[in-house]
Amino acid sequence: MKDIKFLEDITTMPGGSGDETLVRNLLKEEIEKVTASEIDGFGNIIGRVGKGKKVIAVGHMDEIGYMVRDIAPNGMIKLSQAGFVFPQGAMCQVYTICTSKGQIEGVIGFSMDRRSNEFPSIDQLELDIGCKSKKEVEELGVEIGNAVIAKSRFVKLQNDELLSKAWDNRIGCAISVRVLQELSKMDLHCEFIGGGSVQEEVGCRGAKALAVNIKPSIAFSLDTSPASSQSGFECGKGPQLFVMDSSTIGNKKLLAFVKKIANEKNIPYQVGLLNRGGTDLSELQNAGGGCPSLAIGIAVRNIHSPVGIINYNDYENAVKLMVEVISSLDDETIEELSRF
Structure with missing residues (x-):
């Protein structure tokens, strides 16, 4: 598990939608080991290697969480969701408030008079940081709009499985920059663009800017x-x-091409559909009037919670697959994949 420290660092740091600075800084360090980094006006970060038609494969830096909505007179902090969260998964968890003065920890507790078979709505959740008044909270630098992110340990489990928060979607970012680093050692016949997008969990907003600015010929969402x-x-x-999710249908030629490469290189993979949820591909696929696109992912147990679990081998195999696929692309192949 050569990348274990990188995966620990990238998943345990807070980075909610619109507040991806720490994650972006880490990706910047990784990208600049092999090429220049570029940050656009929206906050997306990319690096480029190779020359030719453009192929993009990015993950999103933001994780689901909350924002400070209000501060009650008794010092309790009211929350609004930023991304799709499960209220039942929020209870009795430690959270970090990201303020201009630093990080403050608190807990979303529960009321003993609440019936055990009921969960509160998002509007009923309260973050307790130990303060007894609104003034005390404000003096710490807490403001409306501050990101509130779950705090989690990184744990090595049995059978190469790893527990942490924010696998959705720091694992996609990790795959992207590792692919970028591997491809930098090769003689490519396309230009590969890797990195991280912002604000996917609240509407794939960063990906829309990437699609407009880069206009890739092939797009992958990780x-x-x-x-x-x-x-x-x-x-x-x-x-x-992903054959299909709620926002995209993968290009059939590109799907067949990726499967062919995986089979030739003996890289395991899974094919399926998602009835719910979408990815940045919903915006990337529209680049330049439309381009062949495909979402590639990692399975997560307990997704969108502070205790998500992945298998490290899926990460390694995703990196291998993307390196093999992108290194096999040239102008002629891309043109064929784009032909109907």
Whole structure:
């Protein structure tokens, strides 16, 4: 597990939608080991290697969480969600408020008079940082709009499985920059663009800017999906190739091309559909009037929670697959994939 420290660092740091600075700084360090980094006016970060038609494969830097909505007179902090969160997963968890004065920790607790079979709505959640008045909270630098992000340990489990928060979608960012680093050693016949986008969890807003600015000929979204009986995806069975999700249908020629490469190189993979959820591909696929696109992901148990679990081998195989796929692309192949 050569990348274990990198995965720990990138998942345990806070980075909610619109507040991805720490993650962006880490990706900047990794990108600049092999090429120049570029940050656009929206906050997306990319690096480029190779020359030719443009191929993009990015993950999103933001994680689901909350924002400070209000501060009650008794010092309790009211929250609004930023991304899709499960209220039942929020209870009795430690959170970090990201303020201009630094990070402050607190907990979302529960009321003993609440019936055990009921969960509060998002509007009913309160963050307790130990303060007894609104003034005390404000003096610490807490303001409306501050990001509130779950705090989690990084734990090595059995059978190469890893527990942490924010696999959705720091794992996609990690795959992207590792692919960039590997491809920098090769003689490519396309230009590969890797890195991280912003604000996916609140509407794929960063990806829209990337699509407009870069206009790729081929687009991949590197993301995650729930490991469940409904999706058919399992941890440890290889990266996922998404035939369809709620926002995209993968290009059939590109899907067949990726499967062919995986089979030739003996890289395990899973193919399936998602009935719910989408990725940055919903915006990237529209680049330049439309381009062949495909979402590739990693299965996560307990997704969108502080205790997500992935299998490290899925990460390694996703990197291998993307390196093999992108190094096989040239002008002629890209033109054929784009032809209907």
